[in-house]
Amino acid sequence: PQTIYLKDYSVPEYLIHEVDLNFDLGEEHTVVVARLTLQRNPQSQSPNQELTLMGEDLNLLGVELDGTALHAQQYVQTDTSLTIHQAPQDGIFVLKIENSINPKANTAFEGLYQSSTMLCTQCEAEGFRKITYFLDRPDVMSRFKTTLVADKDKYPVLLSNGNKVEQGELAGNRHWVSWEDPFAKPCYLFALVAGQLECIEDRFVTMSGREISLQIYVEAHDVDKCDHAMQSLKNAMRWDEEVYGREYDLDLYMIVAVGHFNMGAMENKGLNIFNTKFVLARPDTATDSDYEHIEGVIGHEYFHNWSGNRVTCRDWFQLSLKEGFTVFRDQQFSGDRASKAVKRIEDVNMLRARQFAEDAGPLAHPIRPEAYIEINNFYTLTVYEKGAEVVRMLHTLLGGEGFRKGCDLYFQRHDGQAVTCDDFVSAMEDANGRDLTQFRRWYSQAGTPQLNVEQHYDAESGQLELTLRQHCPDTPGQTDKPPLHIPVKIGLLNSRGQVELIKLDGRPPVEETVLELTEAEQSFALSGLAEQPTVSWLRGFSAPVIVKMQRSLEELAFLLSYDSDTFNRWEASQQLAGQVIADLIADIQQGRELTLNPVIVEAYTKLLEQQWDDLSYFSLLLALPDESYLASQMDVIDVDAIHQAREFVKKSLAERLQAHFLRLYRENHREESGQFDAGAIGRRRIKNTCLHYLSTLETGDSQSLSLRQFEGAANMTDQMASLSAIVNSRHPAKQACLEQFYRQWQDEDLVIDKWFALQASSHWPGTFAKVQQLLQHSAFDMKNPNRVRSLVGAFSQANPVHFHARDGSGYHFLADQVIALDKLNPQVASRMVTALTQWRRYDDERQQLMKAVLQRIIDTEAISTDVFETASKSLA
Ligand code: BAL
Ligand code: ZN
Structure with missing residues (x-):
């Protein structure tokens, strides 16, 4: 090729x-x-x-x-x-x-x-x-x-x-x-x-007073599931006017929902075509997360009308020009619509669990790649999500107003043109009188930079010296990389947990500041500090980097209690739980008995005793780090020990904090029909987090709690949460609930996708046999990408314990499905291969097994260039 x-x-x-x-x-x-x-x-x-x-x-x-x-x-x-x-x-x-x-x-x-x-x-x-x-x-x-x-x-x-x-x-x-x-x-x-197709119509009056006709086209049986998409479109149109000054240009905006679609959606001029998954929602068929994703994707495609359509890419290497920028715009939009803190945490969680893995693996590439065989393989987390982080750093460095000036100049200069990432950065430079030469390296350098941070406090002078060192690991084709321009946002806390003002370079004291790191090693001296403060590093995750530093569990518990930066407060909870789990993983590997570190119980108790306004945020503070994130922290990934340690922590916390979880559950449980508003969503989130903990107890009481919620659920969020608790535990009604759910929803494709995905990602024993059975189910269809993703994708990408079974059965299963799917749909088949690309991160035995199936895929006669490129680059 x-x-x-x-x-x-x-x-x-x-x-x-x-x-x-x-x-x-x-x-x-x-x-x-x-x-x-x-x-x-x-x-x-x-x-x-x-x-x-x-x-x-x-x-x-x-x-x-x-x-x-x-x-x-x-x-x-x-x-x-x-x-x-x-x-x-x-x-x-x-x-x-x-x-x-x-x-x-x-x-x-x-x-x-x-x-x-x-x-x-x-x-x-x-x-x-x-x-x-x-x-x-x-x-x-x-x-x-x-x-x-x-x-x-x-x-x-x-x-x-x-x-x-x-x-x-x-x-x-x-x-x-x-x-x-x-x-x-x-x-x-x-x-x-x-x-x-049936059409749902509405109208929008633009900021200059023009009336736009809005139309959503769906099949007749879906007309009752379009209200949220329509409202999201109107919200997005207004937001783009208010925040970016961008007005829609045609008199008509159409969206069509189709059931067979390789991607999420497509921004065709005036006629967006969407995967049904990102349009259709009714409270009884769609979860709160589905509602949020719909709003985000509707926004994303709408925002492309300027960042993508009016100004497009010169060539496909520039894909991040429109995608990174538009993802950043949709992230801002979703943050403004609901909770900025929750949106930022969700985005970073995904970036660190998945994009960082891509950046550290054989398929690592810069956000502006330099070579490809099949461009479809470059619609990646790097181009999209890291691309958005790069745009976010420009926003951080230039400030909101400076960034907006840069955007205005970019749109004005290049309206009607096909341009490059360089043109975007030039507009930012010219509008702000800044030199971003070094910053441009983010576009050409792959890999996640590591940041070592050190602090030295001198009590006599009251000075705190912060020393930062950056290093970017080698990636395929790139070694010895020069330093990047990295914005590091920091804040200080005194010993009582209060804000300590930052005095740097004789400038007026501020509550937080952005350190601009441009050298491989650089120091910053903060003055006027009567005592040694605690530094809150990389606030808001101001750069897509890995911060290397040791913090004690006590220090993390302190930050979890007091950090005023919502992102870093959550980060402290993740690191604290992550360290506790990492110690248990070591215990499992050494054959030692497991006991729960009381620090995490104390920290959780404190959280549970507080009053919270943003219940969605509260539920994130109580969520243990994902297995994929824990895996990213290990030199050699031990899927079984990760799972066992995490489950142990979950169950031990449930045992110790049962009364709190039950109280919170009862306080927030209403059999409501599923209003999409922040208050109701927060109530459901915290309640279902509690249910999740309680279900690990596997007592008669916890089992009836799940079953009662399942049977009484008046919205899909509650129904799915309870079914998930049932499927992932030893519940006597498991089979009956799965059958009842199928009977209830067999005519709703998107709900049946959830039914497949839930079973395919279950950590419960016997899942692999179940997945094989589901492949033969009359509702499984290899020609439907959503169905393939919900069964083959969920099993290979969201079920580490069973996919990485020591006997290699999961790998062989995936290879068989990739080879079969490749004959129908190479683009989706190639996506499925990515579950195998991280093979170097596992033990020798698993490495051999994964390499062997990658080779089998490559050696298959008439394999597509899509799959060939992903599989062969993975082995390189
Ligand atoms: N342009 C492909 C789909 C999207 O990113 O909006
Ligand atoms: Zn896009």
Whole structure:
């Protein structure tokens, strides 16, 4: 397979100004006629006089140049291209291409495909070339006019980008609709949808007084699950006006929910296409987390209209330009909508458990990668989540106002253009008069930097010297990396737990400050301190780094009680529990008896005796670190000891603090229908955290508590929480509850996904046999990505104990599923391989087993380039 390099970028040889598309739609036979208005790119230096268009899986029916049919000697076709010999070098010319495609046979879901009874598209990154021959690259921007022709009964709704301009009827019960998008766009933002869809409508008046029609299209049985998505859209539109000054530009904004979708959602201009998972919600079918994710993803796709569509990427190496920035924007939005503290903790938790692992493994790459075989493999946690952290650091360094000035300049300078990450940083520099040369290294350097921090207090002078050292570990292809520009936000606490002001470099005293670390080693002297303070480091997780420092359990308990930074307070709870669990892991490995360190009981008791306003935050303080995070802290991951130690702590805390957990449970338990408001969500979160602890006791009382909640649940959050407690414990009603849940929800695909995922991720013995049975279940469908993720994905990525079974059965199972899935959907298959990429982190025996199945995947005949790239780079 061919590797594409950033260093080889050159401007397109031709430009496509206008695209006039005509689709005659049929599920097995769709005819596409494309009229492209082209011109040689005056900026191209290439001597090449041919025009090469990309195209895959297309059946070419004819080519015309300026109205004259080309004969076979005038062009050449390969599996991936169409080259027109002697294309015009001067002036505008029109190329007409006619081809046919088979949407039903398209199980990879790239290009035009069938989902249930509808036809829809996914073009990012390179799906448009599966629709027609084109210059399928983001720096070719064109104005699109699209006409859809179809049977009136099968496809009564016909949608594409922009505004509907004309429609009409045809003989034979057929009809047509024409759409025109006034904004030039790259073809990855093209979309069409045809199907039997119902529409939910609303309106939004923009800050300049324009009325926008908002439409959400779903299948008829889902119309009662769109209210939250619609409200989220209106919230996002208002928020982008208020916070970024960005107004929507078309008169119509459409969202379509489809059941078969490789990603979460797609920001096509004016016609977003969403995975149903991120649109549909009713209190009885969706959990509070689902509601929050829907709001976040609706926001994300909406925000792309500026950060992605109006200003797009020059090439796919720049993906983080739009994704990192837009993730940062959606994180801000969600934080503003609910609890900033909770949102930040959730985001960092995910970053540290998953992106840090990616950054430390064989697939590590900078947020702006330099090479790829298959671009779909680079829609990664690094490009998205670390990319967002890099944008967040700019926000921290420049301040809110400075960042906004930079954004305004970026949008103003580059509206309508396809640009680079460098252009984004330049706008930040120019708007603020700052030199960000060194900061740019974040874009090109992979790996998670480690920060060693030391402090030295001199009582006589009242001075505290802080010394920071940074080091970034080697990653594939990168060694001896120069230092980065790292913002380290700090605060100080005195011995009574009060804020101690920071006096640095003669500046006025402040409660917290950002230390700008630019050297490999750098010291900062804080003055005027009557006693040695406790430093609260890296507040708000101000940089995506690992802070290396030893803190005693007592010091962590102190920070957990007093740190005024909500993130660091939670961080103290994680580190405290993490250290207690790490000691127990060592005890297990040495065959010692386990006893619970009383420090954690005291710390938890203190938390449980306090009054909390933000109950969601409170429940996070009571949550033990995830097994994946604990694993990241070990030199050699011992999945069994991690699990055993964590379960021991959970159960011991439940035993000691039973009365508190029960009281809190009762105080917050209401059989309510599931209002999506912060108060109700917080009540459910804390109550279900308590239920989770209590269920580990496996007493008759705790079992009836779970069962009563399951039977009386009037919302999905409570129903799932109780079912999870039942499935992950020795509960006599386990099978009956699972069957009852299935019967109740068998017609709701998204709920049945939860049913699969819950069983696949259960730590209870016998789970692997259950997973194998579920693979044969009539509701399992390898062609549906959500179902695959809920069974194969949940088992391999959220069930460490069973997936990493010592006999290698989990690995073989995954390899079998990857190989089977690859024949249908290489993009999703490649995602599934990532569960194996961390093989170096395990013991020798497991390493050998994982390597062997990776090799088996690579050696499989006709394996896709997607899977080949992930598996072979994992072994490299
Ligand atoms: N652009 C692909 C989906 C998303 O990140 O919004
Ligand atoms: Zn995005």
